[in-house]
Amino acid sequence: MQASKSKLVRHYKLSGKDAQSLIDAGLTTPKLIRAASDNGLKALKGIGESALADIRKKVG
Amino acid sequence: MPGANVNWPIPLMRLPPWFPGQMGVPGTDTDTGIRSSSAGTVFYVDPNFPGASDARDGTNPTSPLLTVAKALTLVQPQRGDVIVVGSNDAWQYAPGGTGVSTDYATAISEEVTIPYTASGVRIVGLSAGTMGVMWTPASNAGTCITCHAIDVIIEGFVFTEGDYTGCDAVYCEWDGITLFGENMTVRNCHFDDTVDTAIELEFSWYCDIHNNRFQQNDVVAVMSAVGGSGTAYTHIHDNTFMDCAIAISLLGGADNNEIYDNILYNASAAGAAAAANEGINTTGGSDNIVTNNWLSCLLPVPANGDLDDFCTSAGTATWIGNHCSNGLQVTDPT
Numbered sequence: 420m421q422a423s424k425s426k427l428v429r430h431y432k433l434s435g436k437d438a439q440s441l442i443d444a445g446l447t448t449p450k451l452i453r454a455a456s457d458n459g460l461k462a463l464k465g466i467g468e469s470a471l472a473d474i475r476k477k478v479g
Numbered sequence: 480m481p482g483a484n485v486n487w488p489i490p491l492m493r494l495p496p497w498f499p500g501q502m503g504v505p506g507t508d509t510d511t512g513i514r515s516s517s518a519g520t521v522f523y524v525d526p527n528f529p530g531a532s533d534a535r536d537g538t539n540p541t542s543p544l545l546t547v548a549k550a551l552t553l554v555q556p557q558r559g560d561v562i563v564v565g566s567n568d569a570w571q572y573a574p575g576g577t578g579v580s581t582d583y584a585t586a587i588s589e590e591v592t593i594p595y596t597a598s599g600v601r602i603v604g605l606s607a608g609t610m611g612v613m614w615t616p617a618s619n620a621g622t623c624i625t626c627h628a629i630d631v632i633i634e635g636f637v638f639t640e641g642d643y644t645g646c647d648a649v650y651c652e653w654d655g656i657t658l659f660g661e662n663m664t665v666r667n668c669h670f671d672d673t674v675d676t677a678i679e680l681e682f683s684w685y686c687d688i689h690n691n692r693f694q695q696n697d698v699v700a701v702m703s704a705v706g707g708s709g710t711a712y713t714h715i716h717d718n719t720f721m722d723c724a725i726a727i728s729l730l731g732g733a734d735n736n737e738i739y740d741n742i743l744y745n746a747s748a749a750g751a752a753a754a755a756n757e758g759i760n761t762t763g764g765s766d767n768i769v770t771n772n773w774l775s776c777l778l779p780v781p782a783n784g785d786l787d788d789f790c791t792s793a794g795t796a797t798w799i800g801n802h803c804s805n806g807l808q809v810t811d812p813t
Contacts, residue, residue: 442655448681448708450682450731451654
């Protein structure tokens, strides 16, 4: 899936880089993202504290 | 309800030599007939037809397939294919048929998944009756149709539990990996009082749910789950919700949806009894428009069964001109 065209970027306004990390991990929906722990998300490539905060704010 | 724009019996011609159309109905004199495009194929399913078999190719109405599940394996994506499901003598109060036609007593009793490889398919129940072709699950609390494909149309069915206990009718899901349930249209269907959840949308956008009747559904008529991913850009309009446990519950962050021109009757609200969020609830979502719906509740009093009790708006939703029993709604329900 092309992150820049994904729902996570176009609808939830995540950065393309963060969205790609989530998509590569199979976290393509808010339900899956919300179910992931903070540590689980930070373990993804390119997801640091600020990216995590942005994801939680925009997606949940 | 019968499928829209269905012309009986002309669509049952396998290779029509000409296209006479239907008098007074513009656009029917085309080579597509019931198909969505000229290249589409019509597959016929009729378990009551003598000798119906899934071993056939299903393109001949006098040699139909036995199951919708088989037809879905034959559909090509985005070709304009149509699955026509023949009518039967079964109905909600007589799952084994009314006895008028013992040869046509079998309802559709299946739990099918529309795979993403069947995108663009239209599944039509073709019935002369007002409720549609009866469809039941094949197990207790089973889901009749799970949609994982884009651009699917479902119409002309009455969903009911039949010989089983409990029934969920349509579940549509998108995850962008293998599940692409989106842009789904559900129209001209009847969801009866044995249905638990009629239509659930999980991250499925741009759906169009119209001209349906939701009759006393036990759990909820149209929903996106509170712990789910919501729905967006979906239109829910021109439906009748008769005394459902919950009529429309778009949670999970649902946004940018339009809910309009629906009729919602709720006996509790109409009788000024407690009916907390049994009408329209968009809590936690945003930017939804709710307009010109007809609600069997009073304007905010506050009291049991009033608009604030019956419905709840998301913070950024806009409610415009919804009709309560005693006048037009002015403020969004809380």
